[in-house]
Amino acid sequence: MQTTLKNTGSNDLGKPVQQYRGLLTKLRAKKHWPTLLLVMLLSLSAAAQAQTGNPVVDHLLEEYQSQGATNFSAANGGRLWEQSVEHSKAPTARSCTQCHGNDIRQSGKHIRTKRVITPLAPSTNPERLTREKKIRKWLKRNCKWTLGRECSAQEKGDLLLWIQTQ
Numbered sequence: 082m083q084t085t086l087k088n089t090g091s092n093d094l095g096k097p098v099q100q101y102r103g104l105l106t107k108l109r110a111k112k113h114w115p116t117l118l119l120v121m122l123l124s125l126s127a128a129a130q131a132q133t134g135n136p137v138v139d140h141l142l143e144e145y146q147s148q149g150a151t152n153f154s155a156a157n158g159g160r161l162w163e164q165s166v167e168h169s170k171a172p173t174a175r176s177c178t179q180c181h182g183n184d185i186r187q188s189g190k191h192i193r194t195k196r197v198i199t200p201l202a203p204s205t206n207p208e209r210l211t212r213e214k215k216i217r218k219w220l221k222r223n224c225k226w227t228l229g230r231e232c233s234a235q236e237k238g239d240l241l242l243w244i245q246t247q
């Protein structure tokens with residue numbers, strides 16, 4: 082029983098689980114076993130929501146879910162990635178591929194500066210999707226540039242899941 086509790090504690094599963102952990106400690110102190118068991122089952126199902134094995138991405142996905150996003154779809158993320166979007170701020174349609182390419186396991190090239198952008202796929206570029214601040218910054222900026230608006234929580238999750246699985 083104690084080992085299980087310790088394992089749960091060492092996982093970085095975000096705020097909801099931290100709350101469970103606090104609750105677990107209290108219940109254990111009170112020897113409230115049936116409730117304790119229930120709470121542990123609930124925290125296991127929270128752990129099962131971790132979707133990608135990348136703790137940074139999983140943490141963001143949890144956050145997007147708390148903002149109303151439902152199940153994430155890499156397929157939808159891939160479609161959004163390729164989609165050309167006309168919007169008022171640009172004379173020609175824009176898409177994520179214009180700077181990063183269709184195959185993100187390969188380098189891209191910035192459409193305006195012509196600078197090389199190293200591959201976005203973590204499978205060929207392990208530094209990708211490892212820094213939350215960087216992901217937030219660029220998703221915000223690139224969604225605005227490409228779609229003419231910020232991405233919704235659902236779209237951000239779909240895109241991240243797609244990128245993570247390339």
Ligand code: HEC
Pocket residue numbers: 162176177178179180181191192193198199201208209210211212215216219220223224226227228240
């Ligand atoms: C106008 C060019 C451009 C477009 C279009 C573009 N990006 Fe980017 N993107 C960049 C640049 C520049 C960086 C930062 C440089 C780098 O990390 O190599 C970046 C970085 C990122 C990162 C950071 C990844 C990490 O962990 O390092 C993500 C995520 C990302 N882009 C997603 C997208 C998505 C999704 C779209 C489409 C909605 C998109 N980008 C469209 C230029 C672009």
